Amino acid sequence: xxxxxxxxxxxxxxxxxxxxxxxxxxxxxxxxxxxxxxxxxxxxxxxxxxxxxxxxxxxxxxxxxxxxxxxxxxxxxxxxxxxxxxxxxxxxxxxxxxxxxxxxxxxxxxxxxxxxxxxxxxxxxxxxxxxxxxxxxxxxxxxxxxxxxxxxxxxxxxxxxxxxxxxxxxxxxxxxxxxxxxxxxxxxxxxxxxxxxxxxxxxxxxxxxxxxxxxxxxxxxxxxxxxxxxxxxxxxxxxxxxxxxxxxxxxxxxxxxxxxxxxxxxxxxxxxxxxxxxxxxxx
Amino acid sequence: xxxxxxxxxxxxxxxxxxxxxxxxxxxxxxxxxxxxxxxxxxxxxxxxxxxxxxxxxxxxxxxxxxxxxxxxxxxxxxxxxxxxxxxxxxxxxxxxxxxxxxxxxxxxxxxxxxxxxxxxxxxxxxxxxxxxxxxxxxxxxxxxxxxxxxxxxxxxxxxxxxxxxxxxxxxxxxxxxxxxxxxxxxxxxxxxxxxxxxxxxxxxxxxxxxxxxxxxxxxxxxxxxxxxxxxxxxxxxxxxxxxxxxxxxxxxxxxxxxxxxxxxxxxxxxxxxxxxxxxxxxxxxxxxxxxxxxxxxxxxxxxxxxxxxxxxxxxxxxxxxxxxxxxxxxxxxxxxxxxxxx
Numbered sequence: 001x002x003x004x005x006x007x008x009x010x011x012x013x014x015x016x017x018x019x020x021x022x023x024x025x026x027x028x029x030x031x032x033x034x035x036x037x038x039x040x041x042x043x044x045x046x047x048x049x050x051x052x053x054x055x056x057x058x059x060x061x062x063x064x065x066x067x068x069x070x071x072x073x074x075x076x077x078x079x080x081x082x083x084x085x086x087x088x089x090x091x092x093x094x095x096x097x098x099x100x101x102x103x104x105x106x107x108x109x110x111x112x113x114x115x116x117x118x119x120x121x122x123x124x125x126x127x128x129x130x131x132x133x134x135x136x137x138x139x140x141x142x143x144x145x146x147x148x149x150x151x152x153x154x155x156x157x158x159x160x161x162x163x164x165x166x167x168x169x170x171x172x173x174x175x176x177x178x179x180x181x182x183x184x185x186x187x188x189x190x191x192x193x194x195x196x197x198x199x200x201x202x203x204x205x206x207x208x209x210x211x212x213x214x215x216x217x218x219x220x221x222x223x224x225x226x227x228x229x230x231x232x233x234x235x236x237x238x239x240x241x242x243x244x245x246x247x248x249x250x251x252x253x254x255x256x257x258x259x260x261x262x263x264x265x266x267x268x269x270x271x272x273x274x275x276x277x278x279x280x281x282x283x
Numbered sequence: 284x285x286x287x288x289x290x291x292x293x294x295x296x297x298x299x300x301x302x303x304x305x306x307x308x309x310x311x312x313x314x315x316x317x318x319x320x321x322x323x324x325x326x327x328x329x330x331x332x333x334x335x336x337x338x339x340x341x342x343x344x345x346x347x348x349x350x351x352x353x354x355x356x357x358x359x360x361x362x363x364x365x366x367x368x369x370x371x372x373x374x375x376x377x378x379x380x381x382x383x384x385x386x387x388x389x390x391x392x393x394x395x396x397x398x399x400x401x402x403x404x405x406x407x408x409x410x411x412x413x414x415x416x417x418x419x420x421x422x423x424x425x426x427x428x429x430x431x432x433x434x435x436x437x438x439x440x441x442x443x444x445x446x447x448x449x450x451x452x453x454x455x456x457x458x459x460x461x462x463x464x465x466x467x468x469x470x471x472x473x474x475x476x477x478x479x480x481x482x483x484x485x486x487x488x489x490x491x492x493x494x495x496x497x498x499x500x501x502x503x504x505x506x507x508x509x510x511x512x513x514x515x516x517x518x519x520x521x522x523x524x525x526x527x528x529x530x531x532x533x534x535x536x537x538x539x540x541x542x543x544x545x546x547x548x549x550x551x552x553x554x555x556x557x558x559x560x561x562x563x564x565x566x567x568x569x570x571x572x573x574x575x576x577x578x579x580x581x582x583x584x585x586x587x588x589x590x591x592x593x594x595x596x597x598x599x600x601x602x603x604x605x606x607x608x609x610x611x612x613x614x615x616x617x618x619x620x621x622x623x624x625x
Binding site: 176 | 329332333334353355359361363364365366367369370371381384385423426430
């Protein structure tokens with residue numbers, strides 16, 4: 001009996017259920033091991049440590065700024081890639097993919113050499129009041145560098161789905177190109193853009209490699225006004241060198257918070273599910 | 284003049300060339316564009332609405348040259364085949380959209396009137412995804428007419444509709460045209476819509492203009508095999524088909540009547556059961572409600588009609604066919620198109 005014939009005897013739903021469950025187990029079981037090692041008491045203790053929360057605050061603040069910058073710069077680029085033809089377009093798309101592919105230690109090193117004290121960029125940034133090394137702005141810079149590609153790519157995919165006939169009908173009704181962009185293109189692409197922003201945010205929160213080079217510690221500068229601190233990923237890395245159980249506890253807390261955040265996004269999306277999509281298949 | 288005037292309009296898009304097309308749609312009249320797939324019908328409508336490559340020639344509406352105006356300044360109601368309804372807006376918001384863009388202070392009331400006129404009040408609060416095809420089509424037409432366009436362009440308005448919905452839409456459009464007197468240019472993909480709505484027919488084939496005139500003229504003298512089929516000639520024979528048939532009385536008489544593009548014969552031109560001399564053929568089948576027959580002779584299979592009140596011969600029997608030569612239409616030579624619009 002051929003493999004194809006054997007496969008045909010299994011229900012596709014059962015088969016995909018088993019395969020999906022295997023992947024989910026791979027995702028979740030190591031995290032369970034982490035939580036088990038951390039112990040509830042350890043997690044509680046870590047949760048009462050203000051240093052953890054300060055690090056988390058620094059991460060959330062920086063990632064929110066990074067998402068804002070990524071949307072501001074990435075959505076227009078996604079639009080151009082999706083809807084316009086221009087020379088060197090493949091080159092531009094490769095440049096967008098580059099940060100996703102280079103090891104992040106390499107990204108950190110490149111960024112450090114670019115913004116190191118004494119360089120023109122560094123002088124310009126200091127003059128503008130945004131020091132780019134060992135500051136919250138360094139964290140933001142890294143997060144934009146490693147994460148903005150997701151916003152660009154998700155925007156591009158969404159803008160490609162814009163319905164040409166809807167744009168034309170809107171124009172003939174009196175919409176200028178700007179009206180048509182705001183009333184037709186953006187609303188239909190918004191869901192995809194938000195997914196891209198969420199990925200950018202998640203990528204920023206999970207970053208460590210480039211931080212270890214560029215933003216190992218953050219000194220008071222910019223909007224962050226606390227003492228010397230690190231992003232939460234670096235904080236966990238530091239603990240890992242000193243106390244494995246405490247590191248596991250802090251890591252478990254971060255995982256739980258991330259899980260809560262994703263659940264909240266999904267629930268919010270369900271509540272606010274765009275009513276005009278309700279009649280569509282698969283939503 | 285009032286209405287639409289196209290003078291030698293041509294569009295070049297990649298390898299496809301449309302035109303030159305010249306036509307008029309006077310105020311209060313309807314013209315239907317017909318033609319096979321890829322003939323350039325949609326390309327022409329889009330060019331008039333201001334989309335696609337810049338055409339050469341002149342597009343005038345109520346005497347104003349449109350060529351250099353952006354789409355939003357042309358005051359043309361453009362309803363594409365996919366309708367282009369805003370999916371995130373309810374029916375009445377879609378209808379109101381153009382009025383709001385113009386800052387019309389009575390947008391809400393006007394939109395409500397159009398929703399009512401097109402029988403959409405029951406679904407006014409629904410999103411397009413929840414509507415039937417007919418309701419969607421009427422929403423798009425209401426939205427286009429709400430801004431008081433100087434011309435209405437409909438691309439295949441009835442293609443997604445079943446027979447009932449098509450009938451209803453045709454009736455609605457006729458009523459609206461009587462009261463609004465907006466000139467209408469539509470792409471008709473079926474003869475029923477064209478016959479029910481259009482005063483004039485414009486036939487495009489492979490980007491070329493083949494016919495422009497009243498429907499009756501085209502029915503009297505189809506200009507190619509497409510128009511003959513479109514208008515319901517049941518037997519449309521290419522010259523190759525006639526040439527490859529076996530020599531015989533039927534083939535010879537059809538060939539004698541054919542033109543360089545072949546022959547179009549309605550089923551009523553091929554009669555069985557009459558009196559007098561005829562051509563012998565085999566009765567292959569009875570079709571429909573009993574008078575339409577399939578007959579075969581000389582390797583040709585044709586749809587014909589049985590005379591009323593004559594006994595129905597069984598399938599497989601030999602019958603005598605009378606040709607009504609005055610009903611046969613010789614077709615002029617087909618001009619093959621270089622490339623299609625799709």
